[in-house]
Amino acid sequence: MTDTPSSGAPDQTEWLTTSGGVRLRETDRSLKAGERGPTLLQDHHLREKITHFDHERIPERVVHARGAGAHGTFTAYGTAETVTSAGFLAEGRETPVFVRFSTVLGSRGSADTVRDTRGFATKFYTEEGTFDLVGNNIPVFFIQDGIKFPDIIHAGKPHPDREIPQAQSAHDTFWDFVSLHTEAQHHTLWNMSDRGIARSYRMMEGFGVHTFRLINAAGETSLAKFHWKPKLGVHGLLWEEAQMLGGFDPDFHRRDLADAIEAGAHPEWELGVQVFPDTPQQTYEGIDLLDPTKLVPEEIAPVQTIGRLVLDRNPDNFFAETEQVAFHVGNLVPGIDVTDDALMQARLFSYVDTQLTRLGGPNFNQIPVNRPHAPVNDMLRDGFHQDEVHRGVAPYHPNSLDAGCPFLAGDPQGAFLDNPVRVPETAKQREQPASFDDHFSQPRLFWLSMTPVEKQHIVAAYAFELGKVHEPAIRERQLQCLAEIAPDLCGGVAAALGLTAPSPKGELADPDPSPALSMLGGSYPPD
Numbered sequence: 196m197t198d199t200p201s202s203g204a205p206d207q208t209e210w211l212t213t214s215g216g217v218r219l220r221e222t223d224r225s226l227k228a229g230e231r232g233p234t235l236l237q238d239h240h241l242r243e244k245i246t247h248f249d250h251e252r253i254p255e256r257v258v259h260a261r262g263a264g265a266h267g268t269f270t271a272y273g274t275a276e277t278v279t280s281a282g283f284l285a286e287g288r289e290t291p292v293f294v295r296f297s298t299v300l301g302s303r304g305s306a307d308t309v310r311d312t313r314g315f316a317t318k319f320y321t322e323e324g325t326f327d328l329v330g331n332n333i334p335v336f337f338i339q340d341g342i343k344f345p346d347i348i349h350a351g352k353p354h355p356d357r358e359i360p361q362a363q364s365a366h367d368t369f370w371d372f373v374s375l376h377t378e379a380q381h382h383t384l385w386n387m388s389d390r391g392i393a394r395s396y397r398m399m400e401g402f403g404v405h406t407f408r409l410i411n412a413a414g415e416t417s418l419a420k421f422h423w424k425p426k427l428g429v430h431g432l433l434w435e436e437a438q439m440l441g442g443f444d445p446d447f448h449r450r451d452l453a454d455a456i457e458a459g460a461h462p463e464w465e466l467g468v469q470v471f472p473d474t475p476q477q478t479y480e481g482i483d484l485l486d487p488t489k490l491v492p493e494e495i496a497p498v499q500t501i502g503r504l505v506l507d508r509n510p511d512n513f514f515a516e517t518e519q520v521a522f523h524v525g526n527l528v529p530g531i532d533v534t535d536d537a538l539m540q541a542r543l544f545s546y547v548d549t550q551l552t553r554l555g556g557p558n559f560n561q562i563p564v565n566r567p568h569a570p571v572n573d574m575l576r577d578g579f580h581q582d583e584v585h586r587g588v589a590p591y592h593p594n595s596l597d598a599g600c601p602f603l604a605g606d607p608q609g610a611f612l613d614n615p616v617r618v619p620e621t622a623k624q625r626e627q628p629a630s631f632d633d634h635f636s637q638p639r640l641f642w643l644s645m646t647p648v649e650k651q652h653i654v655a656a657y658a659f660e661l662g663k664v665h666e667p668a669i670r671e672r673q674l675q676c677l678a679e680i681a682p683d684l685c686g687g688v689a690a691a692l693g694l695t696a697p698s699p700k701g702e703l704a705d706p707d708p709s710p711a712l713s714m715l716g717g718s719y720p721p722d
């Protein structure tokens with residue numbers, strides 16, 4: 196449970212008051228010079244009411260603006276204790292959580308059922324401090340390096356001239372980007388599948404996407420990817436359903452989540468990890484674990500479940516909780532650490548930076564929904580919206596003046612210093628590993644793992660989307676990408692568009708396909 200804000204709660208008194216707590220005699224009519232006015236500037240109650248209203252809005256999130264949240268509890272099975280010392284993963288430990296689900300590209304008032312990636316962000320209020328698992332419902336990402344994030348988002352957001360959302364008008368910028376940056380093809384293929392139009396937040400998987408580093412009590416490290424598995428299974432909408440719901444009930448997903456919780460049908464997930472040895476190469480079966488456009492198939496690295504999440508309480512106030520919650524990839528607890536994934540590294544900077552603007556200054560961790568459930572003793576002081584009344588005269592460390600905290604030692608079990616990973620001797624550079632250039636083998640595996648009906652949906656989705664692209668060169672370049680993924684996918688989309696399918700120029704032009712082509716037990720070309 197987070198604390199309930201005390202000021203301004205409407206049920207504290209039977210009287211209406213000013214924000215200063217003074218009982219009001221009248222709040223429906225302003226003070227005027229005579230019955231017919233004009234209104235007097237002297238009416239400071241009028242001014243307080245209007246001024247506060249004038250400042251009710253804060254900036255929406257630059258991405259993931261549209262979302263819905265819920266409170267719940269995470270209970271650990273204890274099965275992760277061999278790989279991580281994180282206290283909240285010890286057997287039987289119960290931790291309060293707040294989860295926010297979201298779409299990525301739409302504005303705060305956009306429709307829930309659009310084709311998009313979904314956010315799945317979880318704040319664990321652990322006894323060792325806050326741990327945020329800020330994931331998505333798709334296990335890979337569009338880009339390999341965070342420096343490209345503004346570019347992909349600029350390409351995906353509504354066109355800057357008319358601000359008409361992509362799905363209703365030209366799709367040129369998005370398809371321009373992903374056909375030029377072929378590393379984005381894998382994520383895009385997941386978006387074009389039924390995963391891109393989730394039926395319910397309750398029926399989505401969640402993925403941490405990046406590889407994390409886990410550290411156990413003995414100081415041994417391993418690499419790991421986090422997975423959420425929904426109890427209700429994974430389900431998508433049909434495209435026609437998504438379109439109709441977008442019109443009839445743009446709030447479909449947030450209503451579904453809130454109604455289910457209110458009705459006692461509490462949504463549940465299991466948290467799982469894929470664990471890999473922490474080798475200097477940071478690869479597993481040839482897959483680069485620092486490349487967030489790649490997943491590790493569960494067939495070769497099974498997901499081991501480590502706990503259960505139940506969402507059982509709707510927020511009391513959307514703005515206070517769902518809108519003001521501030522997730523941060525750097526909210527980590529001892530036993531869980533980041534890796535050098537260049538996407539993850541950029542995220543470590545981005546979240547706090549954007550929240551400084553979005554939440555009006557540096558004290559947003561004091562907002563009730565963000566407040567840690569562990570004692571806080573930082574040396575951070577003052578700033579806008581400072582709610583703490585700090586005592587003492589010496590907010591610096593070490594100090595010899597303040598009673599109770601003069602020479603506080605760092606906790607040897609504390610975060611951030613327990614993982615002395617060696618940085619190889621190397622020159623500063625902007626290059627990336629050669630394996631990062633393989634952009635098509637994993638989307639091909641995904642395509643080959645689909646059932647015939649799922650393939651039909653994917654072909655129809657590409658045909659619809661590319662049918663909206665105005666610039667023929669962009670459409671052709673994207674068709675070429677599909678040819679590199681799988682000629683039958685490309686052929687199906689080209690036929691639906693009345694175009695000729697291009698031939699593959701890359702690996703598939705080679706008569707001896709690589710072993711990766713049969714990794715999921717699929718043969719290529721497919722039977």
Ligand code: HEM
Nearest residue numbers: 256259295314315316330331336341344404541542545549
């Ligand atoms: C939200 C940046 C990649 C998942 C956000 C926000 C920013 C951001 C600025 C808004 C935060 C706020 O206003 O509080 C970035 C950058 C990325 C990146 C720079 C790449 C370099 C990712 C990836 C994932 C992800 C790979 C998934 C694994 C989310 C989620 C939210 C979010 C779930 C919504 C959090 C909420 O519900 O409040 N991101 N992001 N992002 N991001 Fe990212």
